[in-house]
Amino acid sequence: xALQEGLLQEDVFWNLLEEVKDPEIPAVSMVEMxxxxxxxxxxxxxxxxxxxxxxxxxxxxxxKSAIVKKLGTVEGVRxxxxxxxxxxxxxxxxxxxSGREKLREFGIASPPCKHRIEEPWEVKCxxxxxxxxxxxxxxxxxxxxxxxxxxHCKNPFEAMKPI
Amino acid sequence: xxxxxxxxxxxxxxxxxxxxxxLKELLFQVADDDFILAHRGSEWLGLAPHIEEDVxxxxxxxxxxxxxxxxxxxxxxxxxxxxxxxxxxxxxEDFRNAVLVExxxxxxxxxxxxxxxWAYAIARCYFYGLFKEVRSESLANSSYLPLAQVSRKTMTxxxxxxxxxxxxxSQLANSTEEARxxxxxxxxxxxxxxxxxxxxxxxxxxxxxxxxxxxxxxxTQRWLEKAKKAFDTFGLTWIGKPKTPExxxxxxxxxxxxxxxxDTLSExxxxxxxxxx
Numbered sequence: 380x381a382l383q384e385g386l387l388q389e390d391v392f393w394n395l396l397e398e399v400k401d402p403e404i405p406a407v408s409m410v411e412m413x414x415x416x417x418x419x420x421x422x423x424x425x426x427x428x429x430x431x432x433x434x435x436x437x438x439x440x441x442x443k444s445a446i447v448k449k450l451g452t453v454e455g456v457r458x459x460x461x462x463x464x465x466x467x468x469x470x471x472x473x474x475x476x477s478g479r480e481k482l483r484e485f486g487i488a489s490p491p492c493k494h495r496i497e498e499p500w501e502v503k504c505x506x507x508x509x510x511x512x513x514x515x516x517x518x519x520x521x522x523x524x525x526x527x528x529x530x531h532c533k534n535p536f537e538a539m540k541p542i
Numbered sequence: 543x544x545x546x547x548x549x550x551x552x553x554x555x556x557x558x559x560x561x562x563x564x565l566k567e568l569l570f571q572v573a574d575d576d577f578i579l580a581h582r583g584s585e586w587l588g589l590a591p592h593i594e595e596d597v598x599x600x601x602x603x604x605x606x607x608x609x610x611x612x613x614x615x616x617x618x619x620x621x622x623x624x625x626x627x628x629x630x631x632x633x634x635e636d637f638r639n640a641v642l643v644e645x646x647x648x649x650x651x652x653x654x655x656x657x658x659x660w661a662y663a664i665a666r667c668y669f670y671g672l673f674k675e676v677r678s679e680s681l682a683n684s685s686y687l688p689l690a691q692v693s694r695k696t697m698t699x700x701x702x703x704x705x706x707x708x709x710x711x712s713q714l715a716n717s718t719e720e721a722r723x724x725x726x727x728x729x730x731x732x733x734x735x736x737x738x739x740x741x742x743x744x745x746x747x748x749x750x751x752x753x754x755x756x757x758x759x760x761x762t763q764r765w766l767e768k769a770k771k772a773f774d775t776f777g778l779t780w781i782g783k784p785k786t787p788e789x790x791x792x793x794x795x796x797x798x799x800x801x802x803x804x805d806t807l808s809e810x811x812x813x814x815x816x817x818x819x
Contacts, residue, residue, distance in 0.1 A: 433699055434692075435608020466691040468698065496701050517706050518598035522605040522699065526594075542698040 388420045392450055399449050402441045403521055406485040409442060413473025416464060423457035425450050430469035433522040439463060471541045482539065490541035502538045504529035547685040547753045552619040555686060564748040565686055566622055568755060571743065571792055573613035574639035577629055579670060580607035581807050582643065585652050591660060602703050609696050616688060630808035634801040635794040640738035641787060642670065644800035661714060661728035668707040669732055669769060673739045674700055676764045685753035715776035729781060737784040740765065743792030
């Protein structure tokens with residue numbers, strides 16, 4: 380692939396970023412997670428702004444090198460810069476519809492949209508769709524996930540926290 | 543706060559030596575508090591009361607250490623040195639954390655006969671957490687824009703930590719007499735040190751003058767309101783306003799417990815600081 384003139388350039392990189400997966404949820408891309416804020420190209424340097432989901436996420440460095448590796452394959456690119464930014468802050472509302480569907484297929488319930496922390500957080504089982512679920516542990520295998528149990532289909536599952 | 547002041551980048555901050563000094567001092571306080579308490583939390587791994595708590599506590603400690611990393615990286619951008627070096631190669635007297643966070647988890651050693659105090663872990667994390675809420679809310683309006691942005695982000699994550707500790711506080715407070723007694727003892731121990739959190743250190747005046755954060759009195763007052771309300775909610779008897787502790791961590795005064803903690807946490811890093819991880 381070669382760098383094209385004009386506005387198409389950024390699209391090329393956005394498309395490639397669709398192939399960079401969240402290392403802890405390989406079913407979903409970083410674009411679908413809403414973690415890519417901006418892609419800009421200046422001469423032969425590509426800059427990508429990434430919004431971390433949780434700040435203490437240990438996967439950030441892995442994501443960074445995956446992006447550098449993927450975008451670096453484009454002919455004519457001399458350098459790929461990845462910057463983690465906090466403005467705008469990542470929110471679970473940024474996860475796209477297709478991202479939500481893939482999370483569910485992967486066995487992770489999506490966070491509700493426009494959720495306020497004071498409100499009860501109703502979580503539907505990603506396997507059977509039942510709301511008859513209980514919170515087992517607010518903190519799951521990663522800071523951004525919780526562990527729940529479905530009393531209907533009797534499966535444990537994970538849910539992504541609304542933030 | 544001086545509301546007119548607005549510094550948008552490290553480069554801009556570095557053009558004003560007085561501002562830079564105050565900013566770095568404050569950042570060390572914020573970073574070191576989170577870093578050392580996260581380290582203490584990590585020492586509970588494998589020792590928490592049950593497996594779910596092990597997962598939750600280590601997850602929260604990791605998240606809090608992530609917050610510290612951001613603050614150290616902010617210091618790196620301001621020319622204070624490499625973030626990893628700041629965390630692991632400084633001398634104890636260069637640390638600016640409050641003494642509360644450096645206290646050991648209990649008697650005994652992590653490896654040999656750890657007699658750790660679970661009530662103390664909960665009381666410390668919960669009331670430190672209330673302070674972190676107060677501090678982050680103030681930092682969210684800091685004159686240093688990168689700090690304000692990061693603080694807003696950490697607040698959304700910290701809420702989940704607080705929900706977790708709140709459940710534990712309520713469980714211990716409403717449990718058996720033994721649990722209540724242990725909690726009361728733990729709160730007494732926390733109260734001996736917690737006043738040190740509200741101190742902004744020798745450069746307090748300059749920190750406040752430059753609009754980096756609000757003053758000690760305001761922060762203390764807001765924390766007191768939250769703490770009193772919490773005692774009420776949990777049905778505990780209010781123990782009064784904490785006194786100012788003898789050792790001022792913000793001025794580099796610390797216990798041997800901090801020196802030992804730094805020795806432990808930096809042991810591998812010091813073997814070969816140039817190694818790639």
